[in-house]
Amino acid sequence: MTHISNWMDDELTALRDTVARFVEAEMVPQDALWRAQHHVGREIWRQMGELGFLCLDVPAEYGGVGGDFRHEAVVYEELSRRGISGFGNGVHSMCSHYVLNHGTEAQKHRWLPRLASGELIGAIAMTEPSGGSDLKGIRTRAAREGGVYRINGSKIFITNGSLASLLMLVVKTAPEAHKGSMSLIMVETEALAGYRVGRVLDKMGMHAQDTAELFFDDVRVPVDCLLGDAEGLGMHQLMADLPYERLVVAVGGVASMEGGLEATLTYVKERKAFGRPLADFQNTKFKLAELASLTRIARVFVDDCIDKLLKGTLDGETAAMAKWWVTDTQQQVLDECVQLHGGYGYMTEYLICRLFADSRIQRIYGGTNEIMKEIISRSL
Numbered sequence: 451m452t453h454i455s456n457w458m459d460d461e462l463t464a465l466r467d468t469v470a471r472f473v474e475a476e477m478v479p480q481d482a483l484w485r486a487q488h489h490v491g492r493e494i495w496r497q498m499g500e501l502g503f504l505c506l507d508v509p510a511e512y513g514g515v516g517g518d519f520r521h522e523a524v525v526y527e528e529l530s531r532r533g534i535s536g537f538g539n540g541v542h543s544m545c546s547h548y549v550l551n552h553g554t555e556a557q558k559h560r561w562l563p564r565l566a567s568g569e570l571i572g573a574i575a576m577t578e579p580s581g582g583s584d585l586k587g588i589r590t591r592a593a594r595e596g597g598v599y600r601i602n603g604s605k606i607f608i609t610n611g612s613l614a615s616l617l618m619l620v621v622k623t624a625p626e627a628h629k630g631s632m633s634l635i636m637v638e639t640e641a642l643a644g645y646r647v648g649r650v651l652d653k654m655g656m657h658a659q660d661t662a663e664l665f666f667d668d669v670r671v672p673v674d675c676l677l678g679d680a681e682g683l684g685m686h687q688l689m690a691d692l693p694y695e696r697l698v699v700a701v702g703g704v705a706s707m708e709g710g711l712e713a714t715l716t717y718v719k720e721r722k723a724f725g726r727p728l729a730d731f732q733n734t735k736f737k738l739a740e741l742a743s744l745t746r747i748a749r750v751f752v753d754d755c756i757d758k759l760l761k762g763t764l765d766g767e768t769a770a771m772a773k774w775w776v777t778d779t780q781q782q783v784l785d786e787c788v789q790l791h792g793g794y795g796y797m798t799e800y801l802i803c804r805l806f807a808d809s810r811i812q813r814i815y816g817g818t819n820e821i822m823k824e825i826i827s828r829s830l
């Protein structure tokens with residue numbers, strides 16, 4: 451009962467097949483190593499770049515593939531359904547989009563081709579130890595001194611943190627906690643004096659992901675690294691990209707449900723108890739019917755959001771609805787799938803175990819699900 455999204459076409463089907471083959475051949479076999487070492491290494495970024503699997507929705511004139519969000523979605527889906535959560539291409543794409551949407555022409559030419567090739571690995575550095583939801587409370591400060599910004603502060607929980615070579619860094623360029631006090635600065639980290647990656651954090655799931663702390667101690671970057679052409683635009687720039695970012699989270703969420711459901715269907719048909727396959731028990735059938743229904747509803751909603759994003763009509767509230775509902779439902783579905791696996795569902799060698807553990811963070815990052823409800827409620 452495979453559901454094919456209405457936005458798929460022959461070209462995207464061919465892309466999906468190519469991506470799926472690559473992920474199966476080159477990424478799935480390395481996932482256990484990546485999880486053990488807590489990072490995916492730089493080589494896979496270069497490979498993905500060479501194959502044209504990075505920055506698929508960035509125009510070709512800036513080194514991208516020249517596709518649109520559907521091309522990106524295909525890659526997220528093929529990774530997410532197989533539990534490849536260490537390769538932070540969602541954040542990499544978000545980083546690229548800040549440059550694409552808010553950068554000057556010179557900045558686009560400077561960073562986008564290298565992001566598309568995988569030479570640069572992107573990260574988004576917003577959250578600080580003092581708080582993530584309340585972004586206006588950040589303390590990292592960039593003080594202009596002639597031709598440079600001098601940056602002091604720290605960030606925590608940064609996806610791709612240890613491997614990242616280009617940060618979209620959220621800073622205060624004015625000390626007051628009002629909208630115009632924040633700016634975005636693109637920071638190339640290679641051999642940057644005063645910049646230090648702290649711990650790669652030990653997490654509940656997503657063990658292949660190098661989520662890290664970052665420290666800035668009198669870091670100096672040229673003033674032309676300020677994103678856009680004026681200070682104080684940070685909050686506005688961040689808000690503009692939120693629907694895109696929340697949809698990226700939701701797309702990964704629904705694909706992970708689909709992958710988990712497929713793995714569970716296979717499992718319950720093979721595993722026997724009391725002399726018959728688990729699939730024959732009425733409880734199993736009803737549970738699977740419920741999970742398939744929830745997954746389909748999530749898929750149709752996400753497909754509609756993709757359609758709206760392509761048309762330029764995806765508003766912040768609808769994206770927030772997709773983010774909270776899909777990720778809450780993702781966890782509910784994957785939890786039931788673990789249950790149907792019995793004890794094997796708790797073993798990390800089983801895909802369903804990794805999908806479930808990795809899914810917990812989906813309700814927290816990208817704006818917590820409580821913040822999503824705040825956003826929605828304001829529009830009602």
Ligand SMILES: Cc1cc2nc3c(=O)[nH]c(=O)nc-3n(C[C@H](O)[C@H](O)[C@H](O)COP(=O)(O)OP(=O)(O)OC[C@H]3O[C@@H](n4cnc5c(N)ncnc54)[C@H](O)[C@@H]3O)c2cc1C
Pocket residue numbers: 541573574575576577580581582583584606607608609610653656661811814815816817818819820821824
């Ligand atoms: C694995 C991982 C990867 C991450 N990747 C990144 C990244 O790449 N870049 C980055 O910048 N950050 C990243 N984060 C940080 C993440 O976005 C934050 O953890 C998240 O925004 C929540 O912030 P916080 O942890 O400070 O929690 P808090 O903001 O302290 O929230 C704690 C609780 O209070 C609730 N709460 C807060 N404010 C309100 C309110 N107004 N109304 C109701 N409830 C509220 C929250 O919903 C939550 O339940 C990542 C985190 C993790 C764990």
